[in-house]
Amino acid sequence: MSERRWNPILGEWVITATHRQDRTFLPPRDFCPLCPTKPGGAPTEIARAGFDIAVFENRFPSLRRDPPAPAVAGTELMPVAPADGACEVVVYTPVHDGTLTDQPLERVERLIAVWAHRTLVLGARPEVAAVFCFENKGEVIGVTLHHPHGQIYGYSWLPSVLEREADTARAHNHRTGGCVWCDLLGEEIADGRRIVATTEDWVAVVPFFARWPYEVHLIPRRHVGWLHELTDAEIAGMARILRTQLLKYDALFDGSLPYIMAVHQRPTDGGDHDGYHLHVEFYPPNRTATKLKFLAGSETGAGAFINDTYAEETAARLRELAPHDPSDVIS
Amino acid sequence: MAHRKDDRDQPATPPARGGETAAPAAPTPGGPRDFTAEVERRADGRYILYYAWPTADAVSVPAPRRTRRTRPADR
Numbered sequence: 001m002s003e004r005r006w007n008p009i010l011g012e013w014v015i016t017a018t019h020r021q022d023r024t025f026l027p028p029r030d031f032c033p034l035c036p037t038k039p040g041g042a043p044t045e046i047a048r049a050g051f052d053i054a055v056f057e058n059r060f061p062s063l064r065r066d067p068p069a070p071a072v073a074g075t076e077l078m079p080v081a082p083a084d085g086a087c088e089v090v091v092y093t094p095v096h097d098g099t100l101t102d103q104p105l106e107r108v109e110r111l112i113a114v115w116a117h118r119t120l121v122l123g124a125r126p127e128v129a130a131v132f133c134f135e136n137k138g139e140v141i142g143v144t145l146h147h148p149h150g151q152i153y154g155y156s157w158l159p160s161v162l163e164r165e166a167d168t169a170r171a172h173n174h175r176t177g178g179c180v181w182c183d184l185l186g187e188e189i190a191d192g193r194r195i196v197a198t199t200e201d202w203v204a205v206v207p208f209f210a211r212w213p214y215e216v217h218l219i220p221r222r223h224v225g226w227l228h229e230l231t232d233a234e235i236a237g238m239a240r241i242l243r244t245q246l247l248k249y250d251a252l253f254d255g256s257l258p259y260i261m262a263v264h265q266r267p268t269d270g271g272d273h274d275g276y277h278l279h280v281e282f283y284p285p286n287r288t289a290t291k292l293k294f295l296a297g298s299e300t301g302a303g304a305f306i307n308d309t310y311a312e313e314t315a316a317r318l319r320e321l322a323p324h325d326p327s328d329v330i331s
Numbered sequence: 332m333a334h335r336k337d338d339r340d341q342p343a344t345p346p347a348r349g350g351e352t353a354a355p356a357a358p359t360p361g362g363p364r365d366f367t368a369e370v371e372r373r374a375d376g377r378y379i380l381y382y383a384w385p386t387a388d389a390v391s392v393p394a395p396r397r398t399r400r401t402r403p404a405d406r
Contacts (some may be wrong), residue, residue: 053382054381055382056378057377113364228355273395
């Protein structure tokens with residue numbers, strides 16, 4: 001039903017989760033499993049209405065604590081392992097309609113506090129090596145429920161992207177004594193062409209090496225590894241720049257822009273990760289209002305991204321869109 | 332701050348697996364960390380946490396039996 005299979009060619013784990021084929025897929029509004037249960041109505045995942053944000057274990061998890069034994073036997077070359085870890089669903093609001101973009105600043109701040117809390121809890125589990133908060137938005141990304149929500153995974157190993165980031169951060173730290181994100185941020189701020197927005201504590205930037213046309217990274221100016229290390233002022237700044245970016249995205253093509261939002265935090269495996277720097281990455285698939293970028297031959301087959309745009313130009317376009325400054329976002 | 336490795340639904344200071352430490356910032360009254368999180372267990376064993384803030388305008392619903400409340404002081 002669910003297990004990890006080792007790819008000895010790429011040196012990475014692949015999760016198989018066959019039960020997810022049966023998960024709820026784009027139900028009618030009246031049958032939304034993320035809406036609070038209505039009096040006399042069919043039970044949903046949310047038994048009550050009196051909450052701001054809810055977090056629950058996914059009914060169709062890719063990873064779980066106490067997972068079942070693998071369905072197949074592995075070999076020494078291609079081992080198989082239980083899919084241990086955590087899969088949580090984060091319901092942003094009891095209200096069905098809307099997106100994260102529509103949530104007021106205060107709720108975004110609270111969502112960040114919830115992410116931080118879950119990072120503390122899941123990161124303390126002995127089997128969890130990395131806590132990954134993310135959101136898939138839009139049917140083209142693969143969303144199966146429209147109610148505003150995100151997810152949190154607790155991996156029992158370091159997935160490839162996080163492992164590569166951790167490895168390069170460690171190597172940079174050992175070579176220079178510094179942080180690759182702090183150094184990158186210094187260069188981006190000095191250059192200025194790819195900066196989208198700034199606050200006292202945060203910077204939004206289309207990175208020099210962007211793989212997606214409108215990829216944006218949110219990076220705190222202070223070197224911190226986990227969300228729970230942020231001060232209240234830094235949480236407020238994060239909420240403000242995040243909401244600014246979301247509003248800019250929806251203004252980009254005059255509609256609700258699909259995206260993947262990935263919160264990258266320092267691993268919780270107890271390794272040498274002092275050089276790892278908290279940040280948020282956005283990958284919207286649109287390259288125009290009507291055209292999507294697909295992960296095709298070069299990207300999927302060879303691992304070489306081809307970006308049809310210049311980061312300097314997409315950053316300029318995003319910069320020109322309202323809100324022009326995060327301080328303009330008042331609620 | 333409580334640090335209970337054996338209580339999987341309660342907060343602790345990560346990472347429990349290694350020697351690094353990073354104390355969470357203390358919650359400020361009325362701030363985003365000043366929340367309560369009520370934990371319930373479903374019949375199938377899954378947990379759900381209901382987060383609420385003192386100034387929340389959410390509809391108040393009596394807490395069901397067999398819930399556990401986590402106050403900021405416990406975090």
